[in-house]
Amino acid sequence: MRVWLDGTEIFNDAQMEIKIGAVKRGFVETAAAGLDGVLRIDAGQRGRAIKQKGVLRAKSQGQMEEMIGKIGAYQDGDVHTMSDSKGRIFGDVCMDSFEVGEMKISGGGVLCEYEISYSQLKV
Numbered sequence: 001m002r003v004w005l006d007g008t009e010i011f012n013d014a015q016m017e018i019k020i021g022a023v024k025r026g027f028v029e030t031a032a033a034g035l036d037g038v039l040r041i042d043a044g045q046r047g048r049a050i051k052q053k054g055v056l057r058a059k060s061q062g063q064m065e066e067m068i069g070k071i072g073a074y075q076d077g078d079v080h081t082m083s084d085s086k087g088r089i090f091g092d093v094c095m096d097s098f099e100v101g102e103m104k105i106s107g108g109g110v111l112c113e114y115e116i117s118y119s120q121l122k123v
Contacts, residue, residue: 001013001014001016001018001084001085001086002084002085003016003018003052003082003083003084003085004082004083004084005074005080005081005082006080006081007081010070010071010074011052011054011056013054013055013056013057015054015055016052016053016054016055017052017053017054018050018051018052018084019050019051019052020048020050021048021049021050021051022048023045023046023047023048023123024045024046024047024048025042025043025044025045025046026042026043026044026045026046027040027041027042027043028040028041028043029041045122045123047092047119047120047121047122047123048119048120048123049117049118049119049120050082050090050093050117050118050119050120051115051116051117051118052115052116052118053113053114053115053116054113054114055111055112055113055114056068056100056111056112056113056114057106057108057109057110057111058109058110058111059108059109059110060109060110061103061110063109063110064103064109064110064112068100071098071114071116072098074095074098075095075096075097075098076095077094078094079091079092079093079094079121080093080094080095081093082118090118090120091120091122092120092121092122093118093119093120093121094118094119094120094121095116095117095118096117096118096119097115097116097117098114098115098116099114099115099116100112100113100114101113101114
């Protein structure tokens with residue numbers, strides 16, 4: 001699967017998986033005189049969580065560190081647009097965390113597992 005952030009292809013990993021969380025709703029709960037129970041006021045949709053897992057591959061450790069730096073730069077607190085090769089587009093996405101596993105040497109270079117957590121602020 002291929003993934004783009006703000007139109008730039010960042011990931012190209014056939015084994016990558018993306019899990020889309022359920023849309024959450026906000027609400028305000030309060031007690032009111034004369035009511036048995038709670039008054040709940042719906043505040044509308046509040047976004048959802050998106051998780052991405054996969055393996056990064058590079059020809060050298062230097063290229064791997066450069067790739068990790070480019071991905072980490074998206075963890076800037078700003079909103080981005082994420083799209084994938086399945087044609088899905090996720091707007092207003094903020095990268096919350098980017099975790100990288102241990103780098104391992106393989107026959108074709110260097111690889112490491114990663115996991116990214118996003119928050120989609122508006123659905």
